[in-house]
Amino acid sequence: MPYNCIVLVKQVPDTAHISGKAMKDDGTVNRAALPAIFNPEDLNALEMALQVKDQYGGQVTVLTMGPARAADVLRDALYRGADRVILLSDRKFAGSDTLATSYALKCAVEHIGAYDLVFCGRQAIDGDTAQVGPQVAEKLGIPQITYAETVQSLQDGEITVQRAFPRGKETVRCALPCLLTVVGTANQPRPPSVRRMIASKLAATPLEYPALLKQWPEFETVEALDRYLAERDQKIPVWTVADIGADEENLGLDGSPTKVWKVDYVVLETKESRTVPTTQEGVSALVNELIQGHIL
């Protein structure tokens, strides 16, 4: 029996590989200099959805919310095997915290239509909150299976999943539809396929049309380019707040209960180590420093 799968993904700054170039002179991080990548555990979520499709049939739809350049992760998803991709993009989403983001994603998922399974990565490396998945599940009114590692079976409207924690494993059975958040140990994501890259080589969102027109002057107007891409099934749709019927009050800064009051940069230390004086005072100063730095 085929299953309709929706995968929620995020483009994130590559916080795990902060190189010298991404550091400012004062030792703080220069966000602009960090490459934007496909959130690693979202690739595991996509792979899990593709494996469900390989085994049982169905459709895999990938949805992301972000600025125009987030189309990069959608193209990547197409190259790896997604059937359909959608970019959720609107200035009104800007400043959304996890609650507002989950509301936007819930509206978009409902706008996609019928689904059996929603997959997300366990957490994104830029915030590590692991909140959006469960919040989307709550708003959709469906059960959630967090820390999902293996889909053991899918039958009779039920899914059996093994969950993985630092302290052990748990196997659960759950009625469909439900939402899974997937851990990094779940699988080895398949690489982009050359055949699919060729098939989707023109894939673009309307937000990218101005740049494309400069590249391809033979298309004189946006309309002509749009028609050309749409006819070849290369147009990535962009959905706005109005498209998904979301209530603006619940979005952006207004819809976000949490406010970042202040941010203190941690000055990254060099790799070399420090010798602590072998005295009560030296050890005491170290302990105090670790307490101040929230390490102890």
Added chain:
Amino acid sequence: MNRDKEVWIFVEQEEGEIAAVSLELLSKGRELAERLDSRVCALLFGHDIAYLSEQVIEYGADVVLLADHPELASYRTLPYAKVVIDLVRARQPYILLLGATPTGRDLAPRIASAARAGLTADCTDLQIGEYRKKDRVYHDLLYQIRPAFGGNVIATIVNPDMHPQLATVREGVMRMAQPDRTRKGEVERVETQFDARDLALQVVKREMQPLCCDLKGASIVVAGGSGVGSKENFQLVFDLAQTLGGQVGATRAAVDAGYVSQEHQVGQTGITVRPRLYIACGISGTVQHRAGMDQSSKIIAINSDPDAPIFQIAHYKIVGDLNEVIPWMIRAYHENAK
């Protein structure tokens, strides 16, 4: 007493054992409630676990909201979320704190979404303070402090309007107070009913290590090697771990010498750990041991041999006798910790 500013703590228990982080949160909750002139309410869920109320009160609760039901015997998202959400809607707590364990991180966002409240994950500190937005001044807000952006910044988050102020807190960062056997509190039973939708998920199988030996997920590990010298002396390692709220690790040599049992072994043939802080006491630092701990965020090495290989990967080197240095650390922690 200010009933409008209640501090609620979700107490995580498994098979009658309360998670250490919940006891740490009761201690922290006590401190916040005193600051707010309010009281601490503990949410204690499970089946046949009423006897745990006493321990929860000793660690700081004024009121225990006890939900005792067969469907709550082991943690599942929907029945647990239903009970918490109903209580939050009915009584509107000011603050609700959960441990940032897999359970807390599964449950908290579900509550936040249903209650339309802000949630901050993985806090490493909580304070009470003032917040100004335009002309408005908010008093007694919860500062939710956490590392962000891959640990490169420390962010302070507030949730001024949409309460409860919800946060999950990392294990081992709040100091656990000594239980006070003379404390008194009240236990209030919460009636619960579940429908089929709440029970859409069943647990088929569960294979978990007990809560007490969570070395793999520990945020602080204090480990000892052959340099500790004897089984009796290994007590120093346990003392430091207990003081800092950490877990005890060991090298294979220390295990083989009988200083400590095998489940503490860190390294290639033992457990791999990635704590926020790893304190290596009397450990030379063989390749095999380093394979199990070199991903630790910060490493302190204490060794009397200045050429010990462990110093090559340590962020803080202390060349000296651990019999002196460990007691210094314990004393310094007691003096400096809040």
